[in-house]
Every structure is written in C-alpha cells, then in structure tokens.
Amino acid sequence: MPTALVVAEPGKPASSAVLELDGALRQEGFEVQRVVPDDLVLRHPHPDLLLISAALGLQRMALVSQRFLVDGRMPTIVAFPDDDLAALEECVRGGFDFVTRPFLPSLLRSRANTCWERSQLSTTVEEMAALASLREYERELRIARDIQAGFLPESMPLLDGWELAASFRPARQVAGDFYDVFTLVNGRKLALVVADVCDKGVGAALFMALIRTLLRHTAEHTGLVQDLGDDTAVALNGTAGDTALPLLSLGAGPLIQAVVGTNRYMARNHLKQAYFATMFFGVLDPWSGDLVYINGGHNPPIVVHADGRQTLLPPTGPAVGILADSSYTLGHVRLGPGDALFAYTDGVVEARNAAHSLYGTARLQEVLAATGPHAQDLLAAVDTAVRGFVGTAEQSDDITTLAVTRNLA
The missing domain is CATH 3.60.40.10 (PPM-type phosphatase domain)
Incomplete structure (x- = not known):
C-alpha cells in the first residue's frame, strides 16, 4: 500500500483542507499519516508521497523536504493550500509542485502521478547532465595526462x-x-x-x-x-x-x-x-x-x-x-x-x-x-x-x- 505523509502547522486542530485531503487520499488507497514538522522522520522515515502545507512557508517547506533526502532520492513532494493561497503561490514560485481544492480522489491521484513523473524526468535529466559533465571531465583529464606524459x-x-x-x-x-x-x-x-x-x-x-x-x-x-x-x-x-x-x-x-x-x-x-x-x-x-x-x-x-x-x-x-x-x-x-x-x-x-x-x-x-x-x-x-x-x-x-x-x- 502506498504511503502518504501530510505535514501541517503544529499547535492547532486539523484544518478543513487537511481533513479533506486525508479523506481523498484514503479513498485512493493511500495509508495516510498526519504529522507536524518536528515529528517527521520518527513517524514515517520515507513515504511515497509527501504533502506539505503551504502555510509553513517556503523556507520551512524546503527544510522539511531536505529531511527526506536519502541516498540522493526524495519522495514526491507536493504543496497544498491550507486556506492561504498567497502562501501557496510563494511555494510554487520556489519550484514546488502543488494541488488545490477541491481534493477529489481521482483528480488527486492523477495530480500525484503527474508530479511523480515530472520529478522522475527532472531526476533523469539531472543525472544525464551530471553523467555528461563527468565524461567531459574525464576526457579533459585524459588530455591533461597525455600532455603531461609529453613532458x-x-x-x-x-x-x-x-x-x-x-x-x-x-x-x-x-x-x-x-x-x-x-x-x-x-x-x-x-x-x-x-x-x-x-x-x-x-x-x-x-x-x-x-x-x-x-x-x-x-x-x-x-x-x-x-x-x-x-x-x-x-x-x-x-x-x-x-x-x-x-x-x-x-x-x-x-x-x-x-x-x-x-x-x-x-x-x-x-x-x-x-x-x-x-x-x-x-x-x-x-x-x-x-x-x-x-x-x-x-x-x-x-x-x-x-x-x-x-x-x-x-x-x-x-x-x-x-x-x-x-x-x-x-x-x-x-x-x-x-x-x-x-x-x-x-x-x-x-x-x-x-x-x-x-x-x-x-x-x-x-x-x-x-x-x-x-x-x-x-x-x-x-x-x-x-x-x-x-x-x-x-x-x-x-x-x-x-x-x-x-x-x-
């Protein structure tokens, strides 16, 4: 069963957006846990889908995301509005994928799949660029070695x-x-x-x-x-x-x-x-x-x-x-x-x-x-x-x- 982690602001009851999101995910077969930022890794070390409230702000959202970086890999990370569209806009401009209300189960699943595919494509492109850079570096080193041998x-x-x-x-x-x-x-x-x-x-x-x-x-x-x-x-x-x-x-x-x-x-x-x-x-x-x-x-x-x-x-x-x-x-x-x-x-x-x-x-x-x-x-x-x-x-x-x-x- 795929797992989803919903991260929201601590210190207050779950908002209507969080409850709606929780229900839609469960209907789509996700095992859902709701946590606050300070209790992330202990509760669930590596979920398949990580949904973070935009109310946390761009900086805190980035810090939360980094806590799930394992061996260069991250789960699919999506921001959601917790009754604050301005905060969501800031996170989107910062490069995060997002979902918006209403959180209908089929649309949520489709959106999560799209975000996952985009994440995989981005990772593949980055890996290809890194490999090309490495090969160019190795080629330059071989040239340098050949030149040095000539001395x-x-x-x-x-x-x-x-x-x-x-x-x-x-x-x-x-x-x-x-x-x-x-x-x-x-x-x-x-x-x-x-x-x-x-x-x-x-x-x-x-x-x-x-x-x-x-x-x-x-x-x-x-x-x-x-x-x-x-x-x-x-x-x-x-x-x-x-x-x-x-x-x-x-x-x-x-x-x-x-x-x-x-x-x-x-x-x-x-x-x-x-x-x-x-x-x-x-x-x-x-x-x-x-x-x-x-x-x-x-x-x-x-x-x-x-x-x-x-x-x-x-x-x-x-x-x-x-x-x-x-x-x-x-x-x-x-x-x-x-x-x-x-x-x-x-x-x-x-x-x-x-x-x-x-x-x-x-x-x-x-x-x-x-x-x-x-x-x-x-x-x-x-x-x-x-x-x-x-x-x-x-x-x-x-x-x-x-x-x-x-x-x-």
Whole structure:
C-alpha cells in the first residue's frame, strides 16, 4: 500500500483542507499519516508521497523536504493550500509542485502521478547532465595526462659505460612529480632532475609543466660559469682549491642558473598560488663520474657504492618557489665503477600500508643494498618492495624514481 505523509502547522486542530485531503487520499488507497514538522522522520522515515502545507512557508517547506533526502532520492513532494493561497503561490514560485481544492480522489491521484513523473524526468535529466559533465571531465583529464606524459623523456640517453632508468607512477591521472634527463654543453654533460611539486592533481600538474620547462630551458640556454651574475648566491661544497675549477667550468653554470632562476621566477610571480617544488638537480660528467648537484629541500638521493657503502645526498638549499632570495650550495660526489645513484620522490618513503605505517628510508636502503648494480633492477626491486608493503591500501602520493649506474670496468 502506498504511503502518504501530510505535514501541517503544529499547535492547532486539523484544518478543513487537511481533513479533506486525508479523506481523498484514503479513498485512493493511500495509508495516510498526519504529522507536524518536528515529528517527521520518527513517524514515517520515507513515504511515497509527501504533502506539505503551504502555510509553513517556503523556507520551512524546503527544510522539511531536505529531511527526506536519502541516498540522493526524495519522495514526491507536493504543496497544498491550507486556506492561504498567497502562501501557496510563494511555494510554487520556489519550484514546488502543488494541488488545490477541491481534493477529489481521482483528480488527486492523477495530480500525484503527474508530479511523480515530472520529478522522475527532472531526476533523469539531472543525472544525464551530471553523467555528461563527468565524461567531459574525464576526457579533459585524459588530455591533461597525455600532455603531461609529453613532458617526460621518451627515452633515456645512451652513454657508454652507464645505465639509466626511470619510473613514474602518479596517484591520480595527473601528478605533481616529474623527472627529466637531457644533455648539456654540446652533449658533454648529462642533466638529471627529479622533482615533486607540492599537492597532487590538476593544479600540481600545471605547475609541474611550468617548473620543468623553466628548468630545462634555462639550463640548455646558459653558457659557462662566467655567465653567472654576482648575485647568484650559490656556494661550492665538497671541493676546494684547483679542484673546483673543472667542476665549475662546464656543468655548474647551467645547473645554478636553472635552479636559481626558476626559484626567483616562481617566488616572484606565483607566490599567491602557494605552489613550490622540492627537487634534486644534478649534472653528471660521464667521462670522470663527477656529479655536481643542488638538492632543493628534496628527499636525499642515495649513492650505493660498489663496496656496499651508501652515501645520502642531503638538501643543499630550500624548496624552489618559496623565497626569491634563497641561497643554494653546490654539492659534489664522484660515481666510480660499480656505483649507483638512486633518486626518488617522497611517495616512496611515505607510502603507507593498511595499518598506516610508513615505508621509510631504512627499508629503501635495505632493498638497494640487496639489489645488483643495474639501473632497471634497482627500479624494479624498489617498486616490488613498495607495492608489497602497501598491499591493499590506496596509493596516497605520486611515486617517481630515477637510477643511474656506472658499469664495472
């Protein structure tokens, strides 16, 4: 039996309109209950037909209707005049269906069916519009993902005596992580970048594209170290005396200008958007194995030496894009035969399992220590270990890894 709930003003006997409506509904086979607004859900949680007195006013009628919203669905809602046609007019202008006296049983049933059909049609149209909007959003995300994929290197440079590999696994369709590998100084140096823009999703992906473009364009169009200005605010760490000259003669110039220039541009032009990036940017001399780098607030890359030792390359300056006058220090490490460099974003060490435990740096170092000296093997071992640790838990952050290994002589 269909159910109908008649909601009227509290504190007074039922009006003639309410009594007439009650009788007509019962003649049409409805189970009818009359309630006041404060006793709605307790008396009848989800009726088929909800008739509300217009005397309650448009605002109260809307509030009463919302109390019956369950899983995005509502019963058929109809306003009726309780001897106040002006109040009914206000409710009709507010978008509610209505019935008027005389409340004849057959006419009331027909009117209720019409209101129900209109409600269903409106719901269907809204669902179709929402589905179309969702499909358009998904299409835009696919386009954004394809564009973002175009910012990543299609292939790794081939260097005699070296192996390079990278992996990119976003938490969503688009990401704030990125990596880049490209040659500098007429192919004599190799730039290695791993970066993580704060946050995830479309906004982070837009800034990822901007920062990656600024870094690469500046590095590729910067000359030797003598092109640097007096206000570069970069010191050299780990080398002294004459040994500093070969390091600064070629690779350091593009590195310094790219990081400092990008930092200044971001801090001066996009501070309101509050996006910044942590990054590791290294320039490798494939002939000597010397690597000069700037670590801007990023997770320390790990150098796995041929003898089993591990060296972490900690930050040499703050994240890029926070303060325009940030200072950076150049770091230096030499990769010998059998050594490996592993750089990554925080999605690796901050991966969480179902118990909300962090994967952590210690586990990562154990995996690297137990893996052979091949770049692709390192990536595969870390990926397998992280996936096994996370298990059924959802990937919470973008994961990007980069490995560079020097073959044994």
